[in-house]
Amino acid sequence: MSRRMLNSQIRTCFNLILKLKSVHSVHQLKCYSTEGAVAQPLKRVKPKSTKQTARPLLDLVQLEVVGGNGGDGAISLLSNLCTENAGPDGGNGGNGGHVIFQACSNIRDLSNLKARMTGSAGLNGRKKDCHGRSAEHTIVKVPLGTVIKRAFDELVVGDLTEDGAMFVAARGGAGGHGNAYFKSDTNQTPMVAELGGQGETMQYVVELKCMADFGLLGLPNAGKSTLLQAISRARPKVASYPFTTLDPYLGIIHYDDYEQIAVADLPGIVEDSHLNRGLGLKFLRHAERCAALLLVVDAARDEPWSQVNMLRKEMYAFSPALEERDQIVVANKVDVPGAEDNLEQLKEHLSSDQVIGISAKHGTNLLVLLTVKKKIYDRNSRALGSIGN
Numbered sequence: 001m002s003r004r005m006l007n008s009q010i011r012t013c014f015n016l017i018l019k020l021k022s023v024h025s026v027h028q029l030k031c032y033s034t035e036g037a038v039a040q041p042l043k044r045v046k047p048k049s050t051k052q053t054a055r056p057l058l059d060l061v062q063l064e065v066v067g068g069n070g071g072d073g074a075i076s077l078l079s080n081l082c083t084e085n086a087g088p089d090g091g092n093g094g095n096g097g098h099v100i101f102q103a104c105s106n107i108r109d110l111s112n113l114k115a116r117m118t119g120s121a122g123l124n125g126r127k128k129d130c131h132g133r134s135a136e137h138t139i140v141k142v143p144l145g146t147v148i149k150r151a152f153d154e155l156v157v158g159d160l161t162e163d164g165a166m167f168v169a170a171r172g173g174a175g176g177h178g179n180a181y182f183k184s185d186t187n188q189t190p191m192v193a194e195l196g197g198q199g200e201t202m203q204y205v206v207e208l209k210c211m212a213d214f215g216l217l218g219l220p221n222a223g224k225s226t227l228l229q230a231i232s233r234a235r236p237k238v239a240s241y242p243f244t245t246l247d248p249y250l251g252i253i254h255y256d257d258y259e260q261i262a263v264a265d266l267p268g269i270v271e272d273s274h275l276n277r278g279l280g281l282k283f284l285r286h287a288e289r290c291a292a293l294l295l296v297v298d299a300a301r302d303e304p305w306s307q308v309n310m311l312r313k314e315m316y317a318f319s320p321a322l323e324e325r326d327q328i329v330v331a332n333k334v335d336v337p338g339a340e341d342n343l344e345q346l347k348e349h350l351s352s353d354q355v356i357g358i359s360a361k362h363g364t365n366l367l368v369l370l371t372v373k374k375k376i377y378d379r380n381s382r383a384l385g386s387i388g389n
Helices: 003-027 224-231 280-287 305-318 320-324 339-349 366-388
Strands: 060-066 099-103 116-118 138-142 146-150 156-160 166-170 201-208 212-218 249-254 260-265 290-298 326-332 355-357
Touching: 060 166, 099 146, 099 156, 116 138, 156 166, 166 201, 212 224, 212 280, 212 305, 212 366, 224 249, 224 260, 224 326, 224 366, 260 366, 280 290, 280 305, 290 305, 290 366, 305 320, 305 339, 326 339, 326 366, 339 355, 355 366
Parallel strands: 060 116, 099 138, 212 260, 212 290, 290 326, 326 355
Antiparallel strands: 060 201, 099 166, 146 156, 146 201, 249 260
């Protein structure tokens, strides 16, 4: 048998083996329906740092915005071999840059904003009719749902609700004309030019209308910060004394359908917060900027349903619109002795509500909680999509 025939037979056998293998694999396939399935949260691969270096969420900023100055016009006279003064050739200055706020879905808070923001200045004109280059506009990324108000009368002048939406916060000054611009029949060699215009100076109050998909609301020491640590990579301060959290902290939960859900740890609410007891109004303002709320109660305390009633009383007294938000009652610390009995009583008193018992410290039932949150998030997203269409 020749070598050519042997290679041909080997090639034929190899192709037959591949064909049989592919047929076998096709028969092993099964069809799965994704209808009604809920995406699951992704597990953390990289260990989370233990350093307490979390930065609080910034949702309210008062700032001054200044547009860039325009460039000055130039004074120059053209000189060549034949004519010493061949006429004016001073170029115009470039325009100053605007300061523009642009909504971006990847930004979560207002930490990009500084107390004073200034646009870039245009370049000055030069001789030989060289005009100065206009400055590029300064684009400042802000989250979706950013509301911009004038500082002196709090009039809403901008509401950025769509990705890519822009608001010109301060306009740059116009560039000055060089002396070539002023040449006329009666004045062939003008020795005058304009200075560049000053940029606008504006004061604004910038607020974040919706800072998170879910807000953790509860009494002090209910375990809200511990829960945020357990379900995300956030590192809010955790301690045994009340009012450990004085500012909201944000955590991000990643799901296997590539969705990300933002959860905010809100400062604790006390009785009469709606009357501005302590820092009540400041704390309740954060709850108003969450799309849905998790009412975290301490299941180790007696009559945990009284905590839910007090939270809702303060919420609705502050803003009746909060009554329309989706709510989940989360009974934390079910690992403490006696908490299971309190949990059953809580479910009896709140039969119309969804109550989930968890232990943020030990991770009990966290997967159930995250799955329920994803269902609410998907339902709200579909509702917003249908309104947009």
